[in-house]
Amino acid sequence: MKAAKNWNEDPAPLLRAGAGYELHGSDASATPGFAGTKTAGEAALAANATEVGNLQEKLFANSLYDDSRSILLVLQGMDSAGKGGIVKHVVGSVDPQGVMHASFKKPTPEELKHDFLWRIRKHVPTPGQIGVFDRSHYEDVLAGKVLNLAPADVIEERYRQINEFESELMAHGTTVVKVMLNISADEQKGRLAERLDRPDKYWKFNPDDIDSRELWNQYQDAYQAVFDKTSTTTAPWYVIPANRKWYARLAVQRLMMDALRNLNQDWPAATFDVEEQRARLDLT
């Protein structure tokens, strides 16, 4: 674990949105817990991938032997905050066999006929899997709130429903890791401009992104309410400074690695008689 040396300090407590946390004024360019350069950060990300891969394989292997635990990584952030990059560069380093990815867009008419958690429940990770939500049930108290898509009392009730839903997941063995990728308004401007400058990036741009940007402060307030009401002891929010993509990736990798390590899993024991099977194999 050479690479882990690059963390000067455990970043989790530094990134956790605890009681009294304030998003406003937080530095989106900081690198809490990591004093190294971009080059060192990228090297650490690559070096840690092997351990993350091994831990994921143990998670998967144990699910074949009645261990029903799983991980759910919830990714939120403003447009261009880097959610896709986390999926590609952090989640992408583990075996696709053990990943369940779900991306939540604007709800369809069919989805809108149901409770807001209906479409979400269909994608919670099964035993042994790392589930990844690119946007999530939190959109219903973010866009939902900012765009007044539901009455205020309905929005208010949703925070409680979300906490209950996540408690339920945890009771069934799912570790919930909630990450908000925090970019500054200036950084977003640059990233959206790049999408408009490069024809190979047009597909990532949507005029709605500018509508949302025009409501930047309202969205920041809605995120603050999310942290105030749903950053629980068992499923806290982590706010990751994300102006530096390399730092955000390294930090999310670390949170995922910690979640996996905390499962304390070993390789499953053989459920067959090894010698007996060896003897059978010899005869073939």
Added chain:
Amino acid sequence: MKAAKNWNEDPAPLLRAGAGYELHGSDASATPGFAGTKTAGEAALAANATEVGNLQEKLFANSLYDDSRSILLVLQGMDSAGKGGIVKHVVGSVDPQGVMHASFKKPTPEELKHDFLWRIRKHVPTPGQIGVFDRSHYEDVLAGKVLNLAPADVIEERYRQINEFESELMAHGTTVVKVMLNISADEQKGRLAERLDRPDKYWKFNPDDIDSRELWNQYQDAYQAVFDKTSTTTAPWYVIPANRKWYARLAVQRLMMDALRNLNQDWPAATFDVEEQRARLDLT
């Protein structure tokens, strides 16, 4: 495309199970089309990953603009043939956002109540996705046939149903790439022995694997019947010599890359007025 130079010859025609193809006696240690060493093969695999990633991104991007095409990679082979390694090392090099992985085990009682294609249809790739089947509907004419899980006439009818099903997929824009990883009986013996020697590999071993091994010749015959009856012009089978894992991975990567290239996709054009959006962004 430095790495592609390593292919001395397009491997697809060399690997395709065409009319008169015989599995019996084929060399599972050969490296058709590739004259390089293992080191060169591994370097080529790594070097090609970038192009595969770009092609996959185009596939995904275009699906957001009404291009409903997709790829389905069907992986078959005896136990320990390396299906999992293909998923991890070939499919694993592309963005998880664009991959739909499905693993088909022994059918559940619920699945057995339905037509054999019922559980398969639920996992066909949606537009823009690369679907991967680790085992597939072919199990129903492989294990199904060897273990007499259905009457002979039902098995016989399944080949036709399979061809019809795949034609249907292709008609809806899915390129079907069918791969059989071909290992020798000796190679399998060594690989299974390793699983019995290493406690971190016990979970990959199942006593059923030896039951299947005892029926090696019957399985080879069942594969031959599959090639004879379902290796069609539009969805041919490719039989990949797989004793050398590095070769099998490189060959499957090449088939996947060819399938993606054949879609001839460019980046989607902007569906908005770029200048207008730039002006809006400037004002924020």
